[in-house]
Amino acid sequence: MAPTAAGRTAAKVLGINLDYRNEHQDLPVPDTDSVEPYIEEEPTVKDWLLQFKPSRNGTQRYLRSLFPFWSWIFHYNFTWLAGDFIAGVTVGFVVIPQGMAYALLAKLPPEYGLYTSFMGFLLYWAFATSKDITIGACGILTVAVMSTIVGNIVIKVQDEHPDLGAPEIASALSVIAGAVLLFIGLIRAGWIVEFIPLVAITSFMTGAAFSIGCGQVPALMGITGVNTRGPTYLVIIDTLKGLPKTKLDAAMGLTALTMLYAIRIICNVMSKKQPHRKKMWFFISTLRMAFVILLYILISWLANRHVKDAKKAKFKILGKVPRGFQHAGAPKMNKELLSAIAPDLPVTIIVLILEHIAISKSFGRINNYIINPSQELVAVGFTNLLGPFLGAYPATGSFSRTAIKSKAGVRTPLAGIFTAVIVLLALYALTSVFFYIPSSSLAAIIIHAVGDLITPPDVIYQFWQTSPLEVVIFFAGVLLTIFTNIENGIYLTIVAALVLLLWRHLKSHGAFLGKVSIYRATPDSFGSKDAYGPGSEKKVREAFLPTNHSDASNPFISFDSPYPGIFVYRFSEGFTYLNQQRYLDELTAHVQALARPTRLDRYEKLGDRPWNDPGPRRGQPINLEDNRPILRAIILDFSSVNHVDTSSVQGLIDVRRQLDRYASPEIVEWHFAAVNNRWAKRALTAAGFGYLSTDHVRARTHWNPVYSYAVVGDATPVVNEKVGHVDVETGDDIQHVGAGQQIGFKGKVSTVLGQNRPFFHIDVPAAVEAAIAGAENKLAQTSSMSSVEARAEVVGPKIG
Structure with a gap:
């Protein structure tokens, strides 16, 4: 867009040269009406800003996206209702024992686990974009880790502020973390979850599962005096030392754990032997935790039915659970409490989103639907923000309940309502039964739940085959979790993965491409006239591959140069300030090694030569028989580049000047293939690339650019x-x-591309063709000028 008069005046005052490009506008075009001219317009800052301008339709779409249920609730039918009812009730029976068990991990009374589960199921469905995932204080790992982290925070805060109660700390943590997640979701910044790679998730899951499982062994065995919140290795040592103190609790815990694994193994075997009854065995396996906890409640009642005080029971039991919502009300928030929990907010937020997005994406792919990460953060944030008003603490998605719901045939997110009803009934009708739950049996449920989340060796081996360095990060995170705490393991894996990403980007190498003829045929038809191949009548295709065979192409295949003095270079991993220096150093060194300077005797005096090009030894002549081609053109493959920055573009400018001096008095052409981003084109054009400058018009008298038409x-x-x-x-x-x-x-x-940008091409073959045409036009022009000069020398003396 041409600058306005006011803009030119301001530029003149500031000393800005708006016409620095010297862009040659008079381009050769076909002399026919059948060719439609196309001039490419550069994007402007106004264009960039306008893409963020809210529109009426965009605002309506945004508001509708905040309530995804609006798109399916009016289509609800009895078939969906049946599936949701079965899945919701099934999950409800799993929720109750797990929810209370995980509340104990958070150093909270067991009823808080039920409050959290109820609020998660009640609120999430209206904002969800996933029909499978559920939120609450139960689940295989994520909520167990969240509960453990909440417990650690409670202990740490109470050490410094003993007047603050555990429920107050947990509620404040939930409100603040929920508000942050809600804000991230509302501004649609859900892409932030992509900074957490798979290796961080698996390492976090393995280390946390191992730590939580080891921390529950003392409760399983009835061993007291073990600090289960310390480093895992110390927990293991102290547990081994305390084995002689094992109590009757071990009978309730070990047998419950054995029964849980036995039921699962039997159900898995029988489902394979009886595939027609697979659904039945699935439900039996799913409800094993409910069966086991009911059985051990019965055993506990028989052993302690005359006990009124839980402390006098023959083994440790859960004790009194208040009926209903006894702790409902606005969470207490003050400066002291907020300052106390502030250092632990980052890890809380990370864990809240870590598994939730991973789980929802995974089950979305399995069941053929797409989740909206930003909207999922809205759902998690809204649930954690409002949950504390009924006594909930921080909670996120659960892998176990998500898997159960998915396999149980859930049809819509509304299934959470039925689970919430089951939890509500338990809060009002079963609290007297909860009194007799053995603590060791709850520990068995936790161990059984988290044991499956330890990454198996075959998955680690697959990681090793894919990226060995990430396996190092995986084990580093697991070991740090074991020897320190879960929080440090999470931070290490995320930071290490990001550092690895930057290191790979920083150390990326480009590749020079060579030309190879491609023949296509089946083994039976190769060489015949009906197939591509030597001797066939069909056209041979040309391809451009890395000359160093870095792409694992056949090392016995030799490549041809596209044309003497023309080099094709491909960027491998973007082109930014991090890797531009390495790319351009490789490019310059390779080009100067394979192409000679245009003038071999360009330095008249010995003192004119630079220190890094001293030339031959003193007294020896310059080698004028250098048979290397002169440098004619550079072709850059931008297929892996989407954005450029000032450093990378300035690097190109510097290298262009360097190679122009090397090729002087010739001019090096720069061609760009597959530049797909308009702003990258604008940046390159602003640096003088992509078009013919008026400074070079004289050297291109016979220039005939090669365009791609459509x-x-x-x-x-x-x-x-x-x-x-x-x-x-x-x-x-x-x-x-x-x-x-x-x-x-x-x-x-x-x-296809603008006629005013003749040095931008749709692909490498088009760029090579244009560069070769330019080189041959130069040769023809040079040959013509030489013949004219020769005739002038012959005719001149006769005229004189």
Whole structure:
């Protein structure tokens, strides 16, 4: 866009040269009406800002996206209702024992686990984009880790502020973390979850599962005096030392754990032997925790039915659980409490989103739907923000309940309502039964739940086959979790993965491409006339591959140079300030090694030579027989580049100046293939690339650029008897069909890319073709000028 008069005045005052490009506008175009001219317009800052301008339709779409249920609730039917009811009730029976067990991990009374589960199921469905995932204080790992982290925070805060109660700390943590997640979701910044890689998730899951499982062994065995919140290795040592103190609790815990694994193994075996009853065995396996906890409640009641005080029971039991919502009310928030929990907010937020997005994406792919990460953060944030008003603490998605719901045939997110009803009934009708739950049996449930989340060796081996360095990060995170705490393990894996990403980007290498002829045929038809190959009548295709065979191409294949003095270079991992220096150093060194300077005797005096190019030894002549080609063109493959920055563009400018001096008095052409981002084109154009400068017009008197054309407008196929590729009189694009017949498209043709940007090309072959045409035009022009000068030398003396 041309600058306004006011803009030019301001630029003149500031000393800004708006016409620094010296862009040559007079380009050769076909002299025919069938070619539609196309001039590429550069994007402006206004264009960039306008993409963020809210529109009426965009605002409506945003508001509708905040309540995804609006798109399916009016289509609800009895078939969906049956599936949701079965899945919701099934999950409800799993929720109750797990929810209370995980509340104990958070150093909270067991009823808080039920409050959290109830609020998660009640609120999440209205904001969810996943029908499978559920939120609450139960689940295989994520909530167990969240509960453990909440417990650690409670202990740490109470050490410094003993007047603060555990429920107050947990509620404040939930409100603040929920508000942050809600804000991230509302501004649609859910892409932030992509900073957490798979290796961080698996390491976190393995280390946390191992730590939580080891921390529950003392409760399983009835061993007291073990600090289960310390480093895992110390917990293991102290547990081994305390084995002689094992109590009757071990009988309730070990047998419960054995029964849980036995039921699961039997159900898995029987489902394979009886595939027609697979659904039945699935439900039996799913409800094993409910069966086991009911059985051990019965055993505990028989052993302690005359006990009124839980402390006097024969083994440790859960004790009194208040009926209903006894702790409902606005969470207490004050400066002291907020300052106390502030250092632990980052890890709380990370854990809240870590598994939730991973789980929802995983089950979305399994069940063929797409989740919206930003909206999922809205759902998690809203649940954690409002949950504390009924006594809930921080909670997130659960892998176990998600898997159960998915396999149970859930149809919509509304299934959470049925689970919430089950939890509500338990809060009002079963609290007297909860009194007799053995603590060791709850520990068995936790160990059984988290044991499955330890990454198996075959998965680690797959990681090793894919990326060995990430396996190092995996084990580093696990070991740090074991020897310190879960929080440190999470931070280490995330930071290490990001450092690895930056290191790979920083140390990336480009590749020089060579030309190879490609023949295509089956083994049976190779060499025949009906197949591509030597001796066939079909056209051979040219491809450009890395000359160093870094792509694992056949090392016995040799590559040809596209043309003497023309080099094709491909960027491998973007082109930014991090790796531009390495890329351009490789490019310059390779080009100067394979192409000679245009003038071999360019330094008249010995003192004019630079220190890094001292030339031959003193007294020896310069080698004027250097048979290397002179440098003619550089082709950069931008297919892996989407954005450029000031450092990378300035690096290109510096290298262009360096190679221009090397090729002087010739001019090096710079061609760019597959530049797909308009802003990258603008940046390159601002640096003087992509167009012909008026400074170089004299050297390009016979310049005839090579463009890529395509049909525009009505592309109706027509049969034409004319021979050729494009009929410029009618505008038909002609392609060969059979003997004497061609198929074309009625209409005009135009350049795919702007005629004003002749050095930008759609792909590498197009760029190579244009560079070769430019080099040959130069040679023809040089040859013509040489013959004119020769004739002038012959005629001159006669005239004189």
